Amino acid sequence: MKLYPLFADLSGRQVLVVGGGVVGERKVAALLEAGARVAVGAPDLTPALRGWAREGRVQWRSGRFEASWLDDVWLVIAATDDAALHRDIVALAEARHLFVNVVDDAEQSSFHVPAVIDRSPVTIAVSSGGHAPMLARLLRERLEVVIDPVVGSVATLLAQLRHRIRARIPDLALRRRFYERLLHGPVQSLLRRGQWALAEASAERLLDSVESTPSGSVVLLGAGPGDPGLLTLRGLRALNEADVILHDRLVSVEVLALARRDAERIEVAKQAGNHHTTQAQIHALMLEHASAGRRVVRLKGGDPFVFGRGGEELEFLRQHDIPYEVVPGITAALACAAYAGIPLTHRDHAQSVRLVTAHCKNSIDTLDWKALAQERQTLAVYMGNSELPLIQAQLLAHGRAAGTPFALIENGSRPEQRVVTGTLANLAEQATAHDVQSPALLILGEVAALAGSLGWFGRPPLGVTPALHAPSPKAAAA
Template identity: 45%
Template sequence: MDYLPLFTRINSKTCLLVGGGTVALRKAGALARAGATLRVVAPAISEELKALCGETGGEIAEREYTDTDLDGVMLVIAATDNEQLNQRVSASAQARNILVNVVDQPELCSVILPSIIDRSPLIVAVSSGGRSPVLARLLRAKLESTIPAGYGRLADLLGQFRDKVRARIPDFDRRRDFWEQVLQGPIAELVFAGRRDAAAAMLEDEIGTAKPDPRGEVYLVGAGPGDPDLLTFKALRLMQKADVVLYDRLVANEIVDLCRKDAEKIYVGKARSRHSMPQDDINQLLITLARQGKRVLRLKGGDPFIFGRGGEEIAGLADEKIPFQVVPGITAAAGCASYSGIPLTHRDYAQSVRFVTGHLKDGSMNLPWAELVHTQQTIVFYMGLLGLPVICREMIAHGRSADTPIALIQQGTTPNHRVLVGTLESMPGIIERESVAAPTLIIVGEVVKLREQLAWFENLSPQTL
């Protein structure tokens, strides 16, 4: 982050504007709306800018800039096409520790001015860090259409009840939860409909019946196979609501970053034979945090009920009568296969699909191999990288043809998505030659042949992405 976004009170503060043209007029308008006292200096000043200064009680000096113009100034904006003058204004202001913005020259700025969506008292600011003002304006235009004018009236109403709610609900987390319910319910809709008095009366009732005691709950959420775009809407909503996040090794950092910024984040990842937190401890931690009144997000890679031990985790919650929700995610088999151009079922090749754990225990797998070698089916092995030689050997030994196609997918659906294709006979040698690391998924069956025709993800152009 190159700049720290700040909202600065400039009401009745003197702000210097060096420049008198169209750009200066636009900047002056923003300053005036924030209540600043304008001081405009330029050899030629437009009539519109003069009129604005007259209406707001500003100063006009139709002459060349001098460093004494900085006296008593809180902020200076240089809006000229004279590069030497802009450099001088910037250097002089920064030498005095005065905030300075030079239009379209971010290297001369100590502050930059964002594009603004004004729903006062609600203000939304968008900035590209000075790299592309046009991009910031385009994003602002998109936001303008999604934020109704009524949000300003809503913010004003909530501000009037803020102290009363704080007195009724002292606990910070519970107070935040109360406001979230207000903002997502009928009170907000009444404000948007122009019925402010009815909204205020309903808010009074809600405050009177609010329960200050916290009541925790747990959200068991599937994070999908890796691509953040594959998260469900409900998953995103609960990720923004949770007070505490417990996440696994298979959850991408980009997905964890989508959780509420001030939520406590606890890593409980598990790798083969190396657990940062034993499963029993995770189960107990969910109960402990919920009993503290916290909203706990248990974020798991893929789908929590497919080789995710989600059932074990919520069983303890059910025993303790702790409320919970389960949000399914796209399991790795579906996501990785789709991004690899491998249909898991196909009329000509596979009428069924099986999900199997490929996890080794004492160097072997206790699986129904005789059932797994039937043709016209697809077998998907989770956690099977280390056991791949065993998988290939056992399937051949139990009757599956040695030339049966097999695909190994590494870090599926992510920018590092990689697919290795071979046969049951050749794949052990392929992974010995290639540098392969977990997480991986293994697909066995004739459907793998279709990848040659249907692969699409690796072929996307940057413009498509």
């Protein structure tokens, strides 16, 4: 975030607008609506500004800009067509530690005027940092349609009840749940119909029925492979309801940014080969926070039930009578393959998919290598980056063809995604040559060759893209 968002109370405070044209008029109108005392400096004014000056709503400082105009001013807006004048205003304003906005000049501005959605007392501002005001306006137009006009009335009602709510519900977690129940209940519908008394009575009844002790719970939530757009709507709601988030290291910062700002975030560092937090410690954290009445989200990369030890965590929660639910996530095999342009199944090349972890509880040697080496199937190997030489040797030893295509997908679905391709014969060599790092998913099978022609996200594949051979007549007939 380059800019710090700020809502300023300008009521009764002096603001200077330099420029008496149409643009200056728009700025003055918005400032007057905010209750500011506005001075307009310009040789001439639009008819509307002249009228406001006659009515005493604005003060007109006639003539060319003077440094004395900045005396006792809180903010400055430069809205002329004189670039040299704007530079002088900026220099003088900064010397006095005044914030200045230069219309259509983001580089010289120390504050920017956003596009505003007014649901007083709720105000929603959209800013592009002054670089793309038309985009900000377009976003505002879209939000205007989505945000219910009754939001302002809801805020007014909550403001009236705020002190009673805080006194009745001192516990922050319980108070947050009260607000959620109120906002998802009939209050908004009643206000929308103009039935203020009934809405107030409904809120009062809900306040009187508040429990004295909050009950804790845990949500096992799949974060997907990294792209925040792949998080489910139910997952987004869980993140916004969470009091505590226990998240793996591999959960992307973009996904975490979707969570409620005041939720406590605890990294439990579950990453292949780098377990700073044991599974027993994670269990203990879930128990501690849920027992204290908090809503816990156990946020896992991918899907919690695909090599995510979600089953073990549910067993623990069940043993301790902690309420839970599971919100699936898009597992890496699906997402990473899709973002690399690789169909996991294909009528001509692969009729089945096997999901395999190379980071087994006991040993990688427990895998059924004979079954994994069978043709006309796709292997999706999780957490196998450190075991690629062994995977390569075992598959070759059990009959998988040396020319079988592979794709290693590093940071799948993220902006830094890389895809390395080749054949089973040079799998380990290619991974070393391109320094493939975790998290990386291995896709092995004929379909992996399609990454070269169907890839659509990020950079083109690195390494040698193997040819995709047509199936034999016998195989095609099978």
